[in-house]
Amino acid sequence: MPNSKLFSDLPTTNLGDKSYDATKLERFVLSLLNGEQQAPFWAMSPAEQVEFAYQLLTAIRFLDPQYPYEREGLITEAKKLLRKKLPFSNADLAWLVGFATSISDLEEAKALLPGVLTAIELLVGGDSLDAELRSQLLALRATIGRAEGKTLKSIQPVLARIDVLCSQSIASRLRPDDGWADELRQNISSMTEPARSAWEALLRHLSEVPPDASFSGWKVDVFAETNLLNGPYDPEETQRTFARLQLRREPAKAWFDITNEMITGIGRNEWSQQLKSWLSLVPKSRPGLLSRESLNREVLRGLLWCSIQIADAELARLIRTATEFLYASNSALGDAGVQVLFRISGKTAVTELSLLLKRLKYASHRMVVEHAIADIAEQLGTTADALMDETLPTLGFTDVGFRREQLGDFSAELVCDRNGSATLRWLKPDGKEQKSVPAKLKTNFADEVADLKSAVTTVKQTLAIVSDRFEASWLLRRQWEFSAWQQYYLNHPVAAMVTRRLIWNIHTDNESRVCAWSNGSLRTLRNEIVQPSDESQVSLWHPLQSPASDILPWRERLEAEQITQPFKQAHREVYVLTAAEEATQTYSNRFAAHILKQTQLRALAKHRGWTSSYLGQWDSGDRGSAERNYPAWQMGISFLITGTGGEHAPGAGGDLYVATDQVRFHAGNTQTRLPLAEVPPLLLSEAMRDVDLFVAVASVGNDPTWSDGGPDGRHYDYWHNYSFGELAETARTRKAVLERLIPRLRIAPRCSFSDRFLTVRGDLRTYRIHLGSGNILMDPHDQYLCIVPKQAVGDATEDVFLPFEGDNTLSVILSKAFLLADDAQITDPTILSQIRW
Numbered sequence: 045m046p047n048s049k050l051f052s053d054l055p056t057t058n059l060g061d062k063s064y065d066a067t068k069l070e071r072f073v074l075s076l077l078n079g080e081q082q083a084p085f086w087a088m089s090p091a092e093q094v095e096f097a098y099q100l101l102t103a104i105r106f107l108d109p110q111y112p113y114e115r116e117g118l119i120t121e122a123k124k125l126l127r128k129k130l131p132f133s134n135a136d137l138a139w140l141v142g143f144a145t146s147i148s149d150l151e152e153a154k155a156l157l158p159g160v161l162t163a164i165e166l167l168v169g170g171d172s173l174d175a176e177l178r179s180q181l182l183a184l185r186a187t188i189g190r191a192e193g194k195t196l197k198s199i200q201p202v203l204a205r206i207d208v209l210c211s212q213s214i215a216s217r218l219r220p221d222d223g224w225a226d227e228l229r230q231n232i233s234s235m236t237e238p239a240r241s242a243w244e245a246l247l248r249h250l251s252e253v254p255p256d257a258s259f260s261g262w263k264v265d266v267f268a269e270t271n272l273l274n275g276p277y278d279p280e281e282t283q284r285t286f287a288r289l290q291l292r293r294e295p296a297k298a299w300f301d302i303t304n305e306m307i308t309g310i311g312r313n314e315w316s317q318q319l320k321s322w323l324s325l326v327p328k329s330r331p332g333l334l335s336r337e338s339l340n341r342e343v344l345r346g347l348l349w350c351s352i353q354i355a356d357a358e359l360a361r362l363i364r365t366a367t368e369f370l371y372a373s374n375s376a377l378g379d380a381g382v383q384v385l386f387r388i389s390g391k392t393a394v395t396e397l398s399l400l401l402k403r404l405k406y407a408s409h410r411m412v413v414e415h416a417i418a419d420i421a422e423q424l425g426t427t428a429d430a431l432m433d434e435t436l437p438t439l440g441f442t443d444v445g446f447r448r449e450q451l452g453d454f455s456a457e458l459v460c461d462r463n464g465s466a467t468l469r470w471l472k473p474d475g476k477e478q479k480s481v482p483a484k485l486k487t488n489f490a491d492e493v494a495d496l497k498s499a500v501t502t503v504k505q506t507l508a509i510v511s512d513r514f515e516a517s518w519l520l521r522r523q524w525e526f527s528a529w530q531q532y533y534l535n536h537p538v539a540a541m542v543t544r545r546l547i548w549n550i551h552t553d554n555e556s557r558v559c560a561w562s563n564g565s566l567r568t569l570r571n572e573i574v575q576p577s578d579e580s581q582v583s584l585w586h587p588l589q590s591p592a593s594d595i596l597p598w599r600e601r602l603e604a605e606q607i608t609q610p611f612k613q614a615h616r617e618v619y620v621l622t623a624a625e626e627a628t629q630t631y632s633n634r635f636a637a638h639i640l641k642q643t644q645l646r647a648l649a650k651h652r653g654w655t656s657s658y659l660g661q662w663d664s665g666d667r668g669s670a671e672r673n674y675p676a677w678q679m680g681i682s683f684l685i686t687g688t689g690g691e692h693a694p695g696a697g698g699d700l701y702v703a704t705d706q707v708r709f710h711a712g713n714t715q716t717r718l719p720l721a722e723v724p725p726l727l728l729s730e731a732m733r734d735v736d737l738f739v740a741v742a743s744v745g746n747d748p749t750w751s752d753g754g755p756d757g758r759h760y761d762y763w764h765n766y767s768f769g770e771l772a773e774t775a776r777t778r779k780a781v782l783e784r785l786i787p788r789l790r791i792a793p794r795c796s797f798s799d800r801f802l803t804v805r806g807d808l809r810t811y812r813i814h815l816g817s818g819n820i821l822m823d824p825h826d827q828y829l830c831i832v833p834k835q836a837v838g839d840a841t842e843d844v845f846l847p848f849e850g851d852n853t854l855s856v857i858l859s860k861a862f863l864l865a866d867d868a869q870i871t872d873p874t875i876l877s878q879i880r881w
């Protein structure tokens with residue numbers, strides 16, 4: 045930077061009563077642009093933050109024109125600064141408008157004015173502008189509105205924002221969002237007086253929801269509000285405490301009282317209809333306005349909280365779908381949605397919270413919902429698990445998998461097939477099916493049609509909840525009393541579509557019988573009807589609990605009845621202690637020395653309830669583990685991993701790949717190693733199955749594009765050995781399934797099996813598809829054929845019966861087999877060039 049002064053013409057006083065020394069201001073600019081700012085902005089006191097803003101904007105105003113790059117840097121900093129909610133006073137806002145008026149360059153005005161207007165919007169909130177500030181803004185508008193042509197067109201958004209700010213209507217001050225705010229603004233503007241005034245007053249009140257005086261604010265500060273800092277840091281306990289404190293947040297009672305009076309004045313029915321209409325459009329909104337502080341966010345906070353006054357099942361559903369969107373949009377209002385559902389009386393809230401729980405990605409969000417369900421259960425004198433059993437939604441189904449609604453002359457049927465696939469059918473008055481929604485119904489029964497369409501989605505979500513709950517029951521060691529299980533699952537009109545596809549243990553004092561639903565009743569493998577007493581205990585059957593001679597007959601029965609299980613049960617892999625593990629005693633090496641994609645491993649681990657270290661090139665970042673605790677067994681597991689260096693992920697810079705090591709079990713929450721022989725067989729099998737799944741999904745050996753060994757070819761040997769090596773337990777199960785399926789398919793004459801491969805004879809070449817990785821070798825000379833899964837997907841496998849859901853590699857192998865058996869018809873140039881090479 046030149047040595048000459050940056051502010052040679054700085055006046056003694058500028059724009060107001062602030063004055064600055066040119067030397068001090070120059071020192072401020074240099075420290076800011078060189079990254080030498082003494083204290084980070086967030087650590088400053090409110091007064092210091094305001095002074096920082098004054099200095100920065102004054103520097104922009106009076107910087108000598110011969111320093112354009114410095115000016116650009118200051119403008120960039122100012123744009124970031126003005127997006128924050130600064131503790132400005134009304135006098136400060138007047139100074140800001142004066143600063144904006146002083147900008148003569150319209151390009152600079154377009155860069156800085158949005159930030160100035162945001163600062164005013166954040167401070168004013170739902171209140172009207174005072175007369176002086178309004179007059180200043182209108183003068184500013186007149187100044188910049190003199191532009192012409194393209195410049196005027198480009199400045200129109202700023203002019204529109206000034207118009208909105210100067211408006212006395214809070215509805216008009218909501219920013220356009222393509223969703224609920226647009227609808228609200230249109231609804232209010234179409235009203236006549238005095239209704240519009242009443243709604244405006246209510247919205248202004250809703251925009252300022254104060255938390256109860258016992259709370260410091262809407263955002264929880266765990267360490268300030270607890271004594272957690274006095275003990276050792278426990279991340280899980282901190283997260284649990286945060287969830288508990290967040291759930292307790294609520295508005296002040298006085299705010300609720302005033303809200304009640306205002307809603308009564310408007311009319312509760314009218315208010316309820318409008319509220320439901322607006323909340324239904326929240327998921328269609330632009331998320332940015334709700335993820336940061338804005339008038340839109342605060343008005344929606346008020347709308348959510350006031351819904352407690354008129355909550356019903358429909359409104360609870362709308363709050364749940366809005367909350368899911370808010371969490372996905374990283375908005376603090378996600379927690380507000382849970383807080384509201386938590387306070388809705390009855391079991392309706394638990395139904396919606398359970399559906400919400402299934403959809404949440406982050407543990408911190410899930411924990412708030414889990415605490416809400418647990419607290420409601422405690423209030424009702426039951427357990428969270430039992431309460432979630434009782435509150436599974438029936439969605440209007442009158443029989444298992446069937447719902448019928450009469451809408452005028454038409455009928456709507458929501459039908460689920462025996463494997464849980466939901467279809468919405470529209471029937472004409474003569475009973476014939478119509479493919480699309482009848483036009484009359486769209487007009488005359490819009491709400492009912494929307495409800496039916498929503499039910500299709502909720503059916504899928506409910507079936508997924510039930511499926512997850514059953515699969516988790518092994519590790520939770522859960523059992524049900526037969527009477528409750530029969531009511532809430534076996535005969536439930538929605539849940540039964542999962543329950544009746546699984547195999548169950550019925551326990552009495554004297555015996556345990558394995559049975560499944562068939563021909564209208566529970567039947568054993570030998571077709572004996574099971575009629576338990578109400579007090580009998582029911583648990584999900586696991587293949588470890590029956591002799592090997594019974595497992596194949598169960599598979600054959602499911603295949604004979606064409607039942608696709610919601611997850612692997614009859615075909616489930618079983619992992620028993622090996623001789624090598626008996627020798628090592630406290631650790632297993634059966635999944636060591638694999639190269640995994642770290643991002644995939646972490647995502648899959650989270651989905652399965654594990655936590656996983658993030659490895660990278662930083663202190664202690666070269667080794668870690670994936671871990672999970674099993675409270676019902678008072679044990680835990682660790683899967684050790686190490687970083688591989690080499691390529692780094694973008695952003696945080698962690699390792700792209702990690703290498704696997706030992707699997708260990710430990711007692712409770714300690715790291716005291718347990719001999720593997722002391723781990724219960726079912727826990728050992730299920731935990732090892734998770735680890736096998738991590739390797740099977742995240743291994744680079746599954747990536748068909750990795751034939752060169754990845755970065756610098758360092759992992760070629762591993763890739764080749766995994767891609768075409770010995771079959772793991774999952775792959776052996778897959779082979780057994782394919783050996784039964786292939787003979788029934790049209791491509792059967794072209795297929796055969798060897799120890800590790802499905803061999804497919806095409807017209808051009810013969811191909812061997814590895815049953816573990818799905819990768820392909822061609823004869824002669826074992827030439828590698830790269831086909832990414834999407835290239836092999838087609839309609840050929842749609843009608844193939846699969847005995848269970850969830851094995852994507854099985855579907856990929858089948859689709860590749862169909863493709864290659866008819867290789868003369870392949871048109872993809874990438875595949876053809878390899879085959880004909």
